[in-house]
Amino acid sequence: MIYARVSTANQKDDLENQTDFLQTYCNAKGVIISEVITDIGSGLNYHRKKWNRLLDNVIAGNIENIYIAYPDRFIRFGFDWFEQFCNKFGTKIVVVNNKKLSPEQELTEDLINIIHIFSCRSYGLRKYRKGLQDDKNSKN
Incomplete structure (x- = not known):
């Protein structure tokens, strides 16, 4: 598989x-x-x-x-x-492509991934809020 x-x-x-x-x-x-x-x-x-x-x-x-x-x-x-x-x-x-990383490199990659994930979620929330605001403005 x-x-x-x-x-x-x-x-x-x-x-x-x-x-x-x-x-x-x-x-x-x-x-x-x-x-x-x-x-x-x-x-x-x-x-x-x-x-x-x-x-x-x-x-x-x-x-x-x-x-x-x-x-x-x-x-x-x-x-x-x-x-x-x-x-x-x-x-x-x-x-198949298992990178050999030191514990410090693994931790750094994990932290970068966490920051990336939260920044994407934050951007998504801003976009969602803007959409709500635009929706409220169009109803007035």
Whole structure:
């Protein structure tokens, strides 16, 4: 099974590149791919239908291996927990491009991701408030 995810629809080219890269990797290793799941949505959103269907199949014991490009393409935070969860049901997550980072580099990347996520949410709230204000002004 191949799983590839991007955060926004604007990243569809990246999604195709991830999928092509993972398929090439698996073909080179002689791995037969049973299914390719592609997903567009935040790695912090635990309500993604395809991702939850994937986890349901893990729990049912239907998946032996999941091939992903990077851990954050599977889940933004808590990858180690999800990897352990999958292992309990006999599923191995194979990270093809696993960067080797020092603990300081990992922490820095996590902090940058947190700042990015909150800045996006803040921007979304400003846009939402502006929309409400514009709606009030148009009714007057």
